[in-house]
Amino acid sequence: MALDAKEREIRDRLHATRETMIARVSEMVSIPSGHGHREGLERLQSMIATRLRALGAEIEMVPAEARPAWIDPRPASDARVATLVARRLKGRTGPRMLLCGHVDTVHDPAGPFQRLEPRADGAMVGPGVVDMKGGVEVLLSALEALEASGAQVAWTVVIVTDEESGSFGSARTIEQVARAHDRAFVVEPAAGEGDLVVERPGSGQFMLEATGWAAHAGRDFAKGVSAVQALATAVVAAGALADVTCGRIVNIGPLEGGAATNIVPDRARAWGNLRYRDEAEGAKLGAALDALATGGDDAVPRVRVQRLHNRPAKPCTDAVRAMAERAQAVAADLGFRVGLASTGGVSDANLIQYAGPPTLDGLGVRGGNLHRLDEYFWPDSLPERAALLAILLAREAKVA
Ligand SMILES: [Zn+2]
Numbered sequence: 401m402a403l404d405a406k407e408r409e410i411r412d413r414l415h416a417t418r419e420t421m422i423a424r425v426s427e428m429v430s431i432p433s434g435h436g437h438r439e440g441l442e443r444l445q446s447m448i449a450t451r452l453r454a455l456g457a458e459i460e461m462v463p464a465e466a467r468p469a470w471i472d473p474r475p476a477s478d479a480r481v482a483t484l485v486a487r488r489l490k491g492r493t494g495p496r497m498l499l500c501g502h503v504d505t506v507h508d509p510a511g512p513f514q515r516l517e518p519r520a521d522g523a524m525v526g527p528g529v530v531d532m533k534g535g536v537e538v539l540l541s542a543l544e545a546l547e548a549s550g551a552q553v554a555w556t557v558v559i560v561t562d563e564e565s566g567s568f569g570s571a572r573t574i575e576q577v578a579r580a581h582d583r584a585f586v587v588e589p590a591a592g593e594g595d596l597v598v599e600r601p602g603s604g605q606f607m608l609e610a611t612g613w614a615a616h617a618g619r620d621f622a623k624g625v626s627a628v629q630a631l632a633t634a635v636v637a638a639g640a641l642a643d644v645t646c647g648r649i650v651n652i653g654p655l656e657g658g659a660a661t662n663i664v665p666d667r668a669r670a671w672g673n674l675r676y677r678d679e680a681e682g683a684k685l686g687a688a689l690d691a692l693a694t695g696g697d698d699a700v701p702r703v704r705v706q707r708l709h710n711r712p713a714k715p716c717t718d719a720v721r722a723m724a725e726r727a728q729a730v731a732a733d734l735g736f737r738v739g740l741a742s743t744g745g746v747s748d749a750n751l752i753q754y755a756g757p758p759t760l761d762g763l764g765v766r767g768g769n770l771h772r773l774d775e776y777f778w779p780d781s782l783p784e785r786a787a788l789l790a791i792l793l794a795r796e797a798k799v800a
Contacts, residue, residue, distance in 0.1 A: 403733050407791045410545045414783040421782040426516040428533040429526040432509035436477025441561045444503040445484050455547045457486035464569030470706050473654050481561040483570040492554035494797045498581035501536045502563035506771045513773045523776040530777040535587030535764025542789035553797040566710050578755035586749040587764035591741035597762030599742035602682045602713030604674040607706045608634045614666035624664025628657040630701035631668035634692045649675035678713045711746040712754035719758035730792045
C-alpha cells in the first residue's frame with residue numbers, strides 16, 4: 401500500500417512544520433514540571449488545552465485524587481494538578497481513538513538541567529524531552545495535521561500530570577475515559593531506534609511495616625521486642641519471592657527503623673516494587689506477599705503488608721499485534737522501519753489497556769538517557785513520528 405493524496409498532504413505538512421515543532425518542544429522543556437511542580441504543570445496543561453480547543457475539542461479538567469499516604473517513604477509532593485481530558489467526539493462516528501501522554505518529568509525544578517540544548521551530533525538534550533515532552537508535541541501536531549486534512553476521526557486526548565510518580569491521582573480518570581474508547585495510542589518514548597512498545601509488565605508498590613516494643617537497650621533489653629528484627633525476617637522472605645527467569649521482580653528499598661542505637665526499635669518499615677508478567681502471576685505474587693503478615697491486631701512483634709498494584713500487566717494481545725502491524729505498514733509507506741518491543745518499564749498504557757481498548761505505546765520521539773541529566777532526543781523524529789501517528793489514526797478510523 402502507498403500513501404494516498406490526503407496522507408501525503410499530512411506528511412508534507414508535518415515535515416514543513418519541523419522547526420515550529422522544535423520551538424514548541426523547547427518551550428515545553430523550559431517549563432519545569434518535575435517533583436509535582438504545580439506552576440509548571442498548570443502552565444503546560446493550559447498551553448495544551450488551548451491547542452486542543454482550537455481543534456474543536458471540549459476540554460474537561462478532572463481533579464486529581466490523593467496519593468495513598470503509605471506509598472511514599474518521605475512526605476512527597478501532593479500537588480494534585482488536574483488531568484486534562486479533551487474530547488473531539490461530537491458528530492463523529494466510527495471507532496473512538498484515545499491518545500494519552502503526560503507532562504510531568506522526573507527532573508528537579510530547581511536543578512541545573514532546565515533547557516533544550518543542541519548536541520554536536522544533531523541530537524538535542526533537555527529535561528523530559530524524550531520522556532515525554534517530545535511525545536506530547538508529536539501527539540498535538542499529529543492531531544493538528546489530521547484535522548487540517550479534513551479527516552473526521554473521533555478522538556479524545558488525556559494528559560496526565562503524575563505519571564512519573566505512579567498516576568495515583570489520575571488512574572481513575574484514565575480508566576473511565578479508556579472504557580469509552582475502542583483503541584488507544586500512548587506517546588511514551590520509542591524503544592530502541594524507533595520501535596513501538598506492544599507489551600509491558602504489571603507493577604505494584606508495597607510496604608512492610610513491623611511493630612515491636614521499645615526499651616532501653618542497656619537497662620531493659622529483655623523487655624524490648626525489636627521491630628527491626630521482625631522486619632528483617634519479612635524483608636528476606638519477600639526478596640526470596642523474586643524469580644527473574646519468569647519475570648517476577650521484588651525490589652526492596654528504601655527502609656527505615658529505630659531511633660537510636662541504645663533503644664530497642666518499636667517501628668520499622670520497608671518499601672518495595674513488584675513486577676510480573678501477567679495478572680495471574682501478579683495475583684499469586686501479591687498473595688505470597690500478604691502471607692508475610694504476622695501476629696494479630698495487638699500482637700508484638702507484628703508485621704503488616706500494604707500493597708497496591710497500580711500498573712496492571714499489558715500483554716501483546718492479538719488486537720494489539722494487529723494494530724502494531726498496521727502501524728508498521730504506515731511506517732513502511734513513509735519510508736522507515738519500526739520494530740515491536742517489549743520493555744520492563746510501565747506506563748499509563750498499562751491502565752488503559754486493562755480498562756478495555758487495545759493500546760499501542762512508544763509512539764513518541766526517538767531518543768535516550770531517560771530520567772538522566774543527559775536525556776536527549778532526535779529532532780527529525782518529531783515530523784517522522786507525528787506523520788506515523790496522524791496517518792495511523794486516519795487509517796484506524798476506517799478499520800471496524
Ligand atoms: Zn514517560
